Amino acid sequence: MSSKFSTRTGLLVLADIAAIVTGILFSLFLRLGSDGTVDQLNERSGWSKISLASVFWLLSLYFHDLYDYRIISRCEEMTFRMIQAVGVAWVSLAVIYYLVPQLEIGPGTALYAIVVTLFLLLTIRLLLYFILDHPLTGEKILIVGDGDEEIDTIRAATMQRAAGYRVVGFLGNGDCLCKSKCQIVPRLGSVNELENVVRSEHIDRIVVGLRQRREVVPVEALLRLRLNGNVFIDECSSFYERVAKKVNLDMLRPSWLIFSEYSRNTHLKLAFRDFVHRLLALVGLIVSMPIALLTAFLIKIESPGPIFYKQERVGKNDRTFVVIKFRSMRADAEANGMPVWSSVDDERVTLVGKVIRKIRIDEIPQFWNILKGEMKFVGPRPERPHFVKELGEKIPFYEHRHLVAPGLTGWAQVKYPYGSSLEDARQKLEYDLYYIKNQTLTLDLLIVLETFKIIILGRGGR
DSSP, rough: OOHHHHHHHHHHHHHHHHHHHHHHHHHHHHHHHHHHHHHHHHTHHHHHHHHHHHHHHHHHHHHHTOHHHHTSHHHHHHHHHHHHHHHHHHHHHHHHHHHHGOSSSSSOOOHHHHHHHHHOOOHHHHHHHHHHHHSSSSEEEEEEESHHHHHHHHHHHHHGGGGTEEEEEEESSSTTTHHOOSSOOOOEEGGGHHHHHHHHHTOSSSEHHHHHHHHHOHHHHHHHHHHHHHHHHEEEHHHHHHHHHSTTTTOOOOOOOOHHHHOOOOHHHHHHHHHHHHHHHHHHHHTTHHHHHHHHHHHHSSSSSSSSEHHHHHOOGEEHHHHEEEEOOOTTTTTTSOOOOOTTOOBBOHHHHHHHHHGGGGGTTTTHHHHSSEEEEESOOOOOOOHHHHHHHHTTTTTGGGGGGEEEEEEHHHHHHOOOOOOHHHHHHHHHHHHHHHOHHHHHHHHHHHHHHHHHHHHHOO
């Protein structure tokens, strides 16, 4: 995640915490008066109870994607999700207060809190929506170039307006492709007019396309702008990666892979990450044991065949290993011995298989692969050798997925739906390469949290 995106999200979380705490305190005041409020806070562990309630409210906001700037930038959807999130938080707390009355913040304040807190949270989001959608806010960006790469960059940036990206236009020479392919932003002139456009439009960042760099680049103008210190200058591939949180295969060149600043880890960091991944797998194996036993029983009684499905997969440095899953298809799903992509409403999937795939229970046995060191908790999903060979011949840079250990979940899994085609594999590779370049323990934990959310909400399974 970029620092700007993280900072904005952090500030939004702090604003939400302030709104929730303020809403609860004001509700206590409305219900109990000033003396009753002070009594609740000082003599009845009031602050601890407020902290517990705040955690539930924040989790509900997170699970309803209200920290996703693509949602925040759509006013109607954001309002609907906010109402849903507040309702879910209130019901969850109501259940907890019923089971453990001692945790309730104050008698009769819950109904006050849901109204006041919803009002404050909505006010913050609507104010944010107004500010971030205003044409005068955000970083003003100028695209230099008019090819397909630049068009993809423009589209990616305009989808992230609420994250602070504001593409004001582009410069192009000759027959501009954007005239027919992209009507999102205007053409502000030719490449030779760069300095004039930067001054007149008060540009903060210039993004230069790779194709444009090989043709007509106003080097002297870019150098003057860079040395003046008032304008940042990026190349298209790096800027696209930062905005879209994935790489663009059409922009990749061997030089990008050779000279890019990959995340470098010391032996100590690598050992600690490995320990964390195995610890997560061990905890997952223990916690999921009752579910695993029930799943094994249901598989056995529904259809003939083994409980587990073992399959050869390609791991780090192209080493193969055997992955273990709960069987979700008929035992004769590949009777002819040829690997076949799974598809939507695949007839080979059993009734139990449909359920366990939907909520990812079929992946539970892979905790054992992680403990054995064949996989990590987070990484590119391992693929079968047959498909690796096929995809490697058709998709550039596909073999780079195997520079790191495969994972139970990954950046591609939380950002892209279940894939079953060549194009899906290509799209997922763009996310996998982003992860390989930017892998850190923080990103790993974010992916684990996002995966948990997907499982709870039943998204992405097939």
